[in-house]
Amino acid sequence: MNFRLLCGAAALALGMAAAPVAAQTIYPIDRASILAGSKFDLKVEFPAMIINAVGMRVTLNGQDILQTGNGNPTFIQAEDGKLVSSLVVRDMSLSTPGTYTLQASDGTNTKSVTWDVYATPANPVAKNVILFIGDGMSVAHVTAARILSRQVVEGKYKSKLTIDSFPQMATIGTSGVDSVITDSANSAHAYTTGHKSTTNALGVYVSRAAVNTAHPRVETLAEIVKRKTSKSVGVVTNTEIEDATPASMTSHTRSRSDYDIIVEQQYNVRPDVILGGGAANFLPKSAPGSRRADDQDFIAKYRAAGYPVATTVGEMQAAAANAGNTKLLGLFHLSNMDGVLDRKFLKANTVKTYPQQPDLTEQVKAAIDVLSRNPNGFVLMVESGLIDKFSHPLDWERAVYDTIMLDNAVKVAVDYAGNRNDTLIMVMPDHTHGINIVGTVDDARTGEQMRDKIGVYQDAGYPNYPAPNAENYPEKVDVTKRLAVFFNNFPDHYETFRPKLDATFNPAVQDPVSKFYVANQKYKDVPGAMLRTGNLPRATGSTGVHTADDGIARGFGPGSDQLKGFVENTEIFRIMATALALGR
Amino acid sequence: MGARVAQVAALLLALTVTAQALPAPLGFSELYVVQGVLDVRFTDKVRKLDGETVRVKGFMAPPLKAESDFFVLSKEPMMVCPFCSSAASWPLDIIVVHLDARAEPVDPATPIMVEGRLEVGHWVDPKTGFVSQLRLRGAKFREL
Structure with a gap:
């Protein structure tokens, strides 16, 4: 009415x-x-x-x-x-x-x-904005990434990470409307809309409406840029492209799990470059591998809209190299792409099924190549999303390798921005995890139990990871003296004190009768495995959880001077909008 | 003599019957041929076994209810109940199992063997809205 x-x-x-x-x-x-x-x-x-x-x-x-x-x-x-x-x-x-x-x-x-x-100033200070999100990236992820990729000797690092050179830094508050603890939908929504929202929500305030898409909407960064400027928009991730963080650029739904709707909303906005996993929700339901509940074929729709479609690193690079291409859709996995530790070294998880997935550095290079063909500039979101997906199941090695990859990807953007002085680059988590480095685990140390082989304070010394390769990765992660990294919140699980070489750690499973999460018996017989009784609610604490600890944001380039002190996550949107003068 | 012949015949008959009734084994690695992200096909084996009784070894994902005639069979133990968590999504290589009778669920870390009639192709369960590509109908299972 x-x-x-x-x-x-x-x-x-x-x-x-x-x-x-x-x-x-x-x-x-x-x-x-x-x-x-x-x-x-x-x-x-x-x-x-x-x-x-x-x-x-x-x-x-x-x-x-x-x-x-x-x-x-x-x-x-x-x-x-x-x-x-x-x-x-x-x-x-x-x-x-x-x-x-x-x-x-x-x-x-x-x-x-x-x-x-x-409002914002009448004149933009930046032509381009690149927002890097290390999903769940906490201080310890960055420190461990620096130790593994840059080496520390007698207390001093041999060199620094790319993000260490960023001149601006701020701590970020990540809480949402409903809760002190955020999820990745709510927190990314703050970056892309400037509004706080509620757990699992994207582009809406959560009201009492019964239908997920009926809640009051707020305009997203991609929508504003498309409506008010002639710039191009890119979204890059190594998770599913319809997952919460990339979805926040274009989506309006109360539930981040509305993958079919999110793919459709993303198509309606049509970011110029879309690179990630999650092809299952682009395929019509009749196709094996599809996860859609309807007959829409979004691969065909994007093709019809003039997008070249790439499914391998080679196809992506060829499309990006074609000077006539100003759009690009790249989907490299039916669900989440594999982490860099698996792709480059362990060949575990789904790498053998999808051997031609690009690295995040290659995705960023391709995205910038295509987007920068627009003389009016571009806005690009890049997510290193598996840092979070590996931290939830307490698999810190995979999370840290993906943090190194994020830093390498930032290097690609910094190399582009160079001395142009027209590109704002920011790097930040959307929330944190409860992760800390407490010392080293030394297999050679005398001790009855594996916990006795942990060295703390002066006994920790330094780990013996091999020197990093040209891409800043130690090529061996299962060394005899490794970092002792622990999460401070967890379900019941077996602590093995070792990297999981065959597949991502799966710490707890749900007991079918009690419905409580219990330790996965798969790891019980790993030599030295120790049962750790969880400290999270037994009924809901299936994995480690996000924490309310501040995140750390880093900034480089014009407009980044506002990134200082403490900022609410909503202010990140304001910094980008101000740099681009979107509120003229 | 006649009794022995009858015994042997009975034994042969039993063996034949057993051989006929034995469901074809099907592994999770035999479900799909992935020739690229957009080119996923059912294997010849899956297409040949459509409508046949098969047995598959896997793990029971955390079910919705304590007692059910419906569950998801997965290759590895599932950590979370994807029905319950909006952040989780099902892996692609799953088989939906429709039991011939309601059953108590088992520990998701315990391997189980499921026997049932294989049904191939997209289907949306009208009761749950669950989308599946592969199902076992009239199934029963045992713990291993």
């Missing part, structure tokens, strides 16, 4: 189906920061059904929202068939910066929220 029609006659008497017990709920939430000119949906949820709307009044800085002509209002009298009413105004935008107060009254209760609408 259209609200304008409903309240066209101004003299309606207010009537409520039931006495209100709570005040209205308003989205965007109180204290939201909104980029001037960006689109968002306003939603006012009334605690009861409004029979007659005359007493209902929603104002923005004192002016009736329906008189402003801003957005497309709809009054929903019985939302999702329940005895509650809502006012939704789709596609609002506020172009004048300042403080806005949205007040909503049902005639009895009044609730108000205040928003800060910010």
Whole structure:
């Protein structure tokens, strides 16, 4: 029902189906920061059904929202068939910066929220933005990556990581609307929209709507760039391209697991470069390997839209080298791609089935080659997403090799940016894990149990990983004296004190009767394995969890000077929007 | 003599019957030929066995309910219940098992042998919405 029609006659008497017990709920939430000119949906949820709307009044800085002509209002009298009413105004935008107060009254209760609408300078300082996200990358991942790839001797590193040279740095707060602990959807959404949201949500505030895509939306970075500029947009990951972090560039759904919807929404925005895994949701349901529930063939759709399609590193590089290509779709795995430790050294997990997956460095090179053909510039998100996917199951070696890979990929971008002084590069996690380096494990140390072979303080000394190769990786990870790295939160599991060479660690499985997560017996007989009783909830703690610890963001190039001190994750969006002058 | 002949005949008959009834073994590595990301096919063996009774060794993924006539058979023990976690997704090489009777689930780390009639091709379970490419119908299982 259209609200304008409903309240066209101004003299309606207010009537409520039931006495209100709570005040209205308003989205965007109180204290939201909104980029001037960006689109968002306003939603006012009334605690009861409004029979007659005359007493209902929603104002923005004192002016009736329906008189402003801003957005497309709809009054929903019985939302999702329940005895509650809502006012939704789709596609609002506020172009004048300042403080806005949205007040909503049902005639009895009044609730108000205040928003800060910010503009950006008229002139951009950066033509290009490259945002690197090391999913779950914590301080210990970076330190271990530096120890393995740069070597430390007598307390000093022989050299530094690429990201160590970045001049700007800030700590990031990652909490969400609903919880002190975020997930990768909610946290990436903060980077790509500038709004806080709720666990598992992408591009929406989570309201009481029953349908995942019906929640009030906020515009994403890719959508704003596509709508307001002539720049190209790229999304690169080594997870599934429809997974939370890359999905945050284009998606609007309450649930990150809506893979079919996310692929469709991504197609509707059409980033110019899309490189990652997750082909299963691009294939129609009739195709073996498909995970779609419908007949849509997104490979065919992208081809029809002029995208060359690559499924191997060779095809990707050939397409990128073709000077006529300004778009590229590369899908290199049906699900998540393999980590670099598996691809280059162990040949474990699914490397034998998919032997031609590109390295993240090669993906970034191809993406920049294609995107930089646009003389107006580009915005590129790159995710090294398996750092998180390996940290959850406590497989720190795989996570650290992928951290080294992220640093190598940043090097590719820095080499491009060089002295151009037109490219903002930022590198950051979306949240952290509870990981620490506590010493070394030395097989040669005398000790009855493996824990007795751990050296701490002066007994730790230095590990004996071989010197890194030309790509900064030690070629052997199962050395006799290795880093002792532990996660501080975990389910019941067997600690083996060794890298898992055959496949990613699978620490706990669910007991079918109790439903509790219990130690995976597969590792019980590994020599020296020790049962560690978990410290997470038995019913939900299947793996290690994200932590609320600050993440560390690093910045390089024009516009990065705002990256300092402590910043909310939403401010990362603002830094990018400001550098590109998206709020003009 | 006649009794011995009858005995041998019975034995031969039994062996023949056993040989006929023995379900064809099928391994997780024999399900798909992956010739590229977009070129995944069922193996000839899978296509030949469509509609036949087969036996597959694997692990029971954490089921939705304590007692069920439906579960997912996976190559490796599943860490999380993907039904329960929005962040998790099923691996591609899974077989959906429809039991001929409800059964108590077993430890997901315990290998099981499942026998059932192989059904090949896309199907969406109207009750759960679960999408599958391979199913075992009228199945039964035992712990190994």
